[in-house]
Amino acid sequence: MHLSIRRLYKTFDEFVALDRISLDVGEHEFVCLLGPSGCGKTTLLRIIAGLMPFDGGSLMLGETDLAAMPARARGFGIVFQSYSLFPNMTVAENIGYGLKIRQEASDAIQTRVEALLAMIKMPQLADRYLHQLSGGQQQRVAIARALAVDPALLLLDEPLSALDARVRVEMRTEIRDVQRRLGIPTIMVTHDQEEALSLADTIVCMNQGRIEQIGTPQDLYLRPRTRFVADFVGQSNILSAEWIAEASPAHLEERPTEGVHELCVRPEEIRLSPGGDAQVIDVSFLGNVTRVRVAWRGRELVAETPGLADFAAGATVGVAFGRGAWVRA
C-alpha cells in the first residue's frame, strides 16, 4: 500500500520540528530519511509509527487515515537503534511476540518463527537469551520480530548506528536483500550518508524540519539542488558565482537565473596536471584515493585522484574541473 504524507506539521512548544512535510512512499520502495541530528527525521518516523501526535496536515496509508489510529492498530514493524528486545525472553519468544499479541495459534507461531530464524541465518540460536547474542545478532532478531507480523510498513530508526563498522556494512546488505525479497515498503532513518546511498531507492534529505531534496542516490550525489545537500551528501567544493566568473567563466552558462546559486564541484571532478598556476598545500593518502589540497586563485580546493598522486606539497599544478552542479545557496 501507498503511504502519503501531506503538509505534515509538528511543533514542540515554540520549536517547529516538522515544517509542512509532503512525501510519498510507494508499494515496494525503500526510503531513507537522511539528515543531521535535530533535522526532524526521527520525529517524522515516530509520527508515522503512531508514537507521537502531529499538529497539522494529513497521513494516509492507501485509503486509511492514520491520524486517529493508535500505534498498536497500525500494524507496522519497527526496529530501534538498540534496547528494544525483551531481555527475559528467548530469541524465538522475541520473534513470535507480535503474533502472540494477535493471539495466533502456537503451532502457526512456531512455523513462522522457524522460517524467520532461517531467513536471518540464526536457526540454531532459537533458545538463546539476549545477553548471549552479539549486537549484530540482536538487530537481526529485532528485524525478524518486526517482520513476523507481515507489517504494512517497515520502520527502521537508525538500526545500524550502535554496531561496529564492519558488522554495519554486512548488515546493510542483509537488510537490503530482505527488503527486496519481501517487497515491504520501508522507511529508514539515518545520519550516515554512505548508508543512505547504498540502501535507498529514494533518499529524503532533511534539514531543520524541512525537506531539502527528494531523489535517487544518484540524483542527490550528482545533481544536488541546495548547498546543504551538496555539503551533507559526499564532499564538495562550493564555489561562489563571482569566483567562477573569474576562474572559469564557461561554467556560468548553465547557472539558473533566479536566486543566488553556487557551483558544487566534487573532489573527483577536479583534475590536476603538472605545472600551472595552483600550488599544492598538502597531500593525504587514503588508500584507494589520494586527497590533494591546492590553493588556486585565492581559495582552497580539494581534489581526489585514484591511487597514488605524483605531487608533493609545494608543487605547482594546473587545475581543470568538470561540469559540477549549480546549487541554491
Next chain:
Amino acid sequence: MSTARLAPADRLLLVVSIGVPLIGLALFFLYPLGTIAVRSLTATDGSIGLANYAAVLSNPGIGAATWNSLVLSAATTAICLVLGFAIAYTLQRTRLRGRGLVTVALALPMLAPSLVQGLGILFILGRNGLVHKWTGLPVDAYGFTGLLISDVFYALPQAVLILQAALRHSDARYYDAAQVMGAGRWRQFFDITLPNARFGLLSAGFVVFTVTITDFGNAAVIGGNFRVLATEIYAQVSGQMNFGMGAVVGILLLLPTLVAVAIERVATQRQFGGGSESAIPVPPDSVRARDLPLGILVHGAALSIILVVATVVFASFVRLWPYNLSLTLKNYDITIAGGYRPLWTTLEVSLVAAGLGVALLFLLAFGMKRLPPALAKLAYLAAVLPVGVPGMVLGLSYVFAFNLGDNLLGILYGGSLLIALCNFYHYHSQGFLTMMTGMRTVPPALEEAISCLGGGLGAVLRDAVLPFIATTAVSVFFFLFMRSMVTLSAVIFLITPRLSVAAVSVMRLDEAGFVSQAAAFSTCIIITVLAAMMAMRVALNWASRRRA
C-alpha cells in the same frame, strides 16, 4: 513523553493507574494535612482565629519545650556531622580493617523502633544501670545527656549514608593535581575533600536536625523531665485533649522540616550537578598517622551502637537487671498491654502497607511518564511532599481527619487499614523516588516496540515494565515493610485500647516499669525485621536469577 492516540481500553487503564494513587494521596495525605491547618485556627469555642497560636506562644511549657528541642537538635546535628563525616570518610577513603563491622553497626538502628536506643542507654547508664551497679556513682541518663546520646545513635546512620554519597562523588584527578603542585595531606583535606562534601554536609545536617526535632520514641523513653516539642504535642492531645494547641505545635514542627527538605533538595541538585559522568573515583589508601585515631573514633562509635542494642537483647533474657543476671525466658511471657497481639497486628499492618504501597507507587510511577508535563509536575510534588511531614504531625492529622462519627471516612478509624495507610503515606516519598529511579531503567524503545507490534498498555506493563522493575519493587516493598514495623511517631495517635502496634507496646511496657519485658518485645521486633530482611535477600536473588 506525551503519547499519541491511545486505544479506549488503554486510556481507561492509564486513567486508573494514575487516578487511584493520586486520589489516595489526596485523601490520605493532603486532606488530613488540611484539617490540621484548619484545626490550628479553630478555637475551643468553635470560632476561627489565632487564639490557639496566642495560647501556645504564651504557654511557658511550650516555650521551654521549643527551646529544649532546638538545643537538643543543634547538639545532635553537630555531633552527628563530625562523627558521621569521620565514619563516612573511613568507609569511603581508607582501607581500615573492620569496615564491615561499622556497616553492620549502622544498620542496627534501622531494625528497631527508635526507643531501643533509649532503652539500651537506660540499661547501661540509668539509675539502675550497669555503670551505677559497678561503680556506685550516682549516674542518671534521664534528661538531656541520655536523650542526646540516643538521638545521636538514631540519626547517625542517616548522616553517614548522605556523607558517603557526597564523598563518592569526588574525582581522583583533583588529588593528583594537588599532589603534583605540592599540597600536603591536610591541605588536600581542607582544599578539596571538605569543600567538595559541603553540600553533603549541609544536607546531612538538615536531615539529622529534622529527624531529631521530630523524633518521639527516644524522647518518650529517656527524656524524663526534659520536655521537647514531640512529647509536648503528645501531652497536649493525649493527656489534655487540647486538640487546637496540639495542631498548632504540629504546624510549628512542620516549619523546620519543610525548610530543611527544601534546602536539602537544592543542595543535592547542586551537589550532583557539579560531578561529571567520567569522574574517576578516589582510591582508598592507608596512612598510619591518620588511620589510628580515626579507627579508634569510628570503631568506638560502632561498638557503642552495637553495645547498646546488644544490651537490650541481653537484658531481655535476664531475671532482674542489673542485680540478678541469671538467664531466663520469663520476660517473654508478656500478658499486659495486649501481650503479643500488637506484634501480629504490626506484622499484618506492615504487610498491607508494603503491598498496597508497592502497588500504588508502581502505578503512579508508570502513569507519571504518560502524563502531560504540567500535570506530571504537580503529581510529582504531591508524591514527594510527605517527606517534609513529621510522623507526629501526620498521625495527629489523621486523628482530625478520620476520628469522626459523621464522616464516611470515619469508619476507617480504629481499624488496622488506617494504620497501614498512615505508615505508607508517612514513607511515601522515599518509596516513590526509588520507584521512579527503577522506572528509568525501562528502555522506552521496548515500550514503543510493543505498541508497534500491536500490544496495548497492558502488554507494555507486563512485558516491558515488570521485568525491569521487579527488583526495585521488591526493595521498595521491604523498605515500606521495615519502616512500618518499627515506626512509632505517626501511629501513636491511631491506636485504640483494642488495636495497638509493636512499637507502642514497647513504650507502654517501659512506662509501666516493665523494662525487661520492653526489652523482650524489642528483641521480638528486631528478630521479625531481620527475618524479613533475609526473606528480601532471597526474593531479590530469585528475581535477579530470573532475569539473567
